[in-house]
Amino acid sequence: MVEWTDAERSAITTLWSNIDVGEIGPQALTRLLIVFPWTQRYFGTFGDLSTASAIAANPKVASHGKVVMGGLEIAVKNLDNIKNAYAKLSVMHSEKLHVDPDNFRLLAECISVCVAAKFGPSVFTAGFQEAWQKFLAVVVSALGRQYH
Amino acid sequence: MVKWSDFERATIADIFSKIDTGAVGCAALSRCLTVYPWTQRYFSKFGNLSSPDAIASNPKVAAHGKVVMGGFEKAAKNLDDIKNSFRDLSVLHSEKLQVDPDNFKLLADCVTIVVAGQLGKAFTSEVHAAFEKFLAVVVSSLRKQYY
Numbered sequence: 360m361v362e363w364t365d366a367e368r369s370a371i372t373t374l375w376s377n378i379d380v381g382e383i384g385p386q387a388l389t390r391l392l393i394v395f396p397w398t399q400r401y402f403g404t405f406g407d408l409s410t411a412s413a414i415a416a417n418p419k420v421a422s423h424g425k426v427v428m429g430g431l432e433i434a435v436k437n438l439d440n441i442k443n444a445y446a447k448l449s450v451m452h453s454e455k456l457h458v459d460p461d462n463f464r465l466l467a468e469c470i471s472v473c474v475a476a477k478f479g480p481s482v483f484t485a486g487f488q489e490a491w492q493k494f495l496a497v498v499v500s501a502l503g504r505q506y507h
Numbered sequence: 508m509v510k511w512s513d514f515e516r517a518t519i520a521d522i523f524s525k526i527d528t529g530a531v532g533c534a535a536l537s538r539c540l541t542v543y544p545w546t547q548r549y550f551s552k553f554g555n556l557s558s559p560d561a562i563a564s565n566p567k568v569a570a571h572g573k574v575v576m577g578g579f580e581k582a583a584k585n586l587d588d589i590k591n592s593f594r595d596l597s598v599l600h601s602e603k604l605q606v607d608p609d610n611f612k613l614l615a616d617c618v619t620i621v622v623a624g625q626l627g628k629a630f631t632s633e634v635h636a637a638f639e640k641f642l643a644v645v646v647s648s649l650r651k652q653y654y
Contacts, residue, residue: 389632390632393632393633394639411632411633468616471620472619472630473623475621475623475624476626476627476628476630477627479624480534480624483620484559485537485542485563486559488538489542
């Protein structure tokens with residue numbers, strides 16, 4: 360079981376309470392599709408992803424970004440049992456969506472960059488970054504768990 | 508040879524003209540030692556690294572962060588030949604310092620976070636993509652002499 364210090368729990372819940380899922384979610388998914396273009400292969404039905412501007416303006420990207428970011432709420436509310444809380448999501452990503460789990464890590468990186476850009480270093484301190492990235496690493500691990 | 512678009516060249520030059528490399532280097536190295544604590548094993552002579560505050564105020568971390576970022580700046584000035592300009596640095600890191608090359612990516616990620624925090628909205632997805640490519644080439648060049 361993952362051990363969280365009080366400082367880490369506090370950092371994660373503080374950051375989460377200040378994150379607007381509707382803002383950061385679309386930004387992070389947009390960023391993923393632009394910075395790591397091979398990830399576009401999972402979104403063949405999303406329409407125009409041909410340029411950075413097209414991706415940034417694509418309404419399906421925006422609404423899906425919000426869905427994905429909203430999924431983190433489950434993890435925030437179940438810090439002591441993320442593995443089990445994500446069991447069904449993991450099965451879905453492996454058996455239905457066939458997402459290469461390396462891509463979870465890339466999206467987590469994009470989320471962290473968006474959070475860093477939004478809050479700046481005085482809020483997103485080194486201590487907060489440690490807690491947040493540990494949190495995302497646990498989420499990524501839980502999502503990859505049911506693959507084999 | 509790595510191909511850079513005009514946008515990528517301009518973006519990388521612009522980022523380096525806007526950042527204080529000493530401050531970014533210090534912040535990035537501090538974050539690396541805090542977020543990925545096993546990296547502290549390479550800096551046992553640096554004194555007090557016992558807490559995020561101790562790391563952030565450690566003068567040896569600050570000085571070394573500046574040195575490391577100077578290396579990135581050298582790459583930015585030699586975009587068309589990073590591999591060769593980093594040959595000696597690669598040998599140094601593998602044979603003398605014996606740094607696990609996986610750690611280069613971790614430090615690069617911390618540099619990205621610091622630059623994102625400093626540039627805010629200006630660190631758009633396109634700028635991020637160019638910078639990410641630059642850092643990947645630097646990391647790859649540092650790894651090259653390992654075998």
